[in-house]
Amino acid sequence: TKCTQTIQSSFSLHQAYWGKSFTDQSADEQKTQASARSNHLTVLSWNIDGLDDENVRDRVKGLLSHLGKYRADVVLLQELVPPCVKILKNVIKDDQFLEGSEDGYFCGILLRKERVQCIQSNIVKYPTTEQGRNLLIANVSFSGHPLCIMTSHLESCKTGSQERLNQLWRVWKWMKETPEDHTVIFGGDTNLRDWEVKKLGGLPDGISDVWEMLGQPEESRYTWDTSINDNNDIPNPIRLRFDRLFLKGAANGAQLRPESMTLIGLEKLKCDYFISDHWGILCTFKYGESEEQCVTD
Amino acid sequence: TKCTQTIQSSFSLHQAYWGKSFTDQSADEQKTQASARSNHLTVLSWNIDGLDDENVRDRVKGLLSHLGKYRADVVLLQELVPPCVKILKNVIKDDQFLEGSEDGYFCGILLRKERVQCIQSNIVKYPTTEQGRNLLIANVSFSGHPLCIMTSHLESCKTGSQERLNQLWRVWKWMKETPEDHTVIFGGDTNLRDWEVKKLGGLPDGISDVWEMLGQPEESRYTWDTSINDNNDIPNPIRLRFDRLFLKGAANGAQLRPESMTLIGLEKLKCDYFISDHWGILCTFKYGESEEQCVTD
């Protein structure tokens, strides 16, 4: 019976990812079609709270449902833990997996192989992290466009402010130093407070906050929100924009522009728990004409 | 016997102040002589930690010994509490007492009547204090010179930084607005960190830090020093210059200049405790020729 349970469980996890679990098939097909268009790129970033041991199986299943539903071209995960990675690899066969570490908790990048080809990947250490954080980078090709994908989980907690800003500075440095023919997308759990970015003098020239580019939509502002999410049993309503995407455009050629940003993971599981204490960010981008071409047209 | 004890205790307190308790009589006489010279002014500022209930009687006795030893013309005390005030008033008969409040803990000014005549006193509220702090002011006459004496205990703790700087700003404002024929001396527990003064752009024009005027003597730098003072059972060595004196010179006439600054209360009592967690500051000033007169001489 133990074996049967495992198979059934495994089956339900595969089913969660591969289908039959969502009723609105037409919406799924629309999304798949959007994603499949070669000038559209979808990116999903999510801190999945692998350090929380509550309701792990239900939560992983919920995660797989969302990954299967949206089939993002690029998935950026934070707080992965080895058991979770094992399950994801077992279920998801059409993605390439990059991981920031092998033990503890760490970031990961999932690339849909038929859409995004990895050229090179890189793990950058934060020399003064006290929480084992690092920066995970993938240089990829998407529809012939060179793209640099980055993710990280910056130092946590209010007390980690100084180190977090050190790390953010390093992320921005890497973005700036990426060859200028590459579009650069960073997505991750920055743990940033707005005043911290101000303290650094705002975003560097050439680097934009994707949420700001989209006009600061209120409904996708707070990615960590204890007024709704009670996974952490925090009684006070606190809402913060911890999870962010940064974009640096390529110097020439087609320009990648954000089209939409949606928060996911907002619904409770049957176990009365959310998939994570963070919402996920689903973001769509489109390659359009470059600025130069627009002007000369 | 209870009555007898009280009389004996009271006697020992009087003795602590009035004499027979210090062996180096010659040093005392020197100090008394210095103080008695009409162009010399002595100021003592001390946070006596009235909120600490340990060894109260021994500590008050120690305080009285120091007050009796130095007989400062002006004594500025912080963290006075009513029982302590009662004792001081009972023992010290030749001083005028000004108090910032009647309950809780508060500042006080003691003026040697035969040397310093109080013209007017004033209590200035800090509108946003969360710790009941205020500014106590005395306009006095010393050897015919108009003098404004101020003391305060600015908002405590690192977290009180913003409020503390509001209060400091207010102190400086009152110093600046004192009639220009008055010399102004502020002394008290400022709880300041050096970076906070920097944040305010340094000292205002016309106001000086007396410790700086004396060339920043290292031996009287730290008035709160857990590397020596273990009253608070803090194992880490932390040294801060919380207690400060500010001086604004008079616009004309004789100029008051600091001559020396000494920390007091550095010795442990028999009960293996210090009088306070702060050292006291004993400062001597001298009236000299005004700058104008120096130049024209």
Place this chain on the structure above:
DNA sequence: CCCGGGAGG
């Protein structure tokens, strides 16, 4: 009246 860590809301 320092600082950091742990518990509880």
Place this chain on the structure above:
DNA sequence: CCCTCCCGG
């Protein structure tokens, strides 16, 4: 992984 309070170092 919010905040505040309390305690110990």
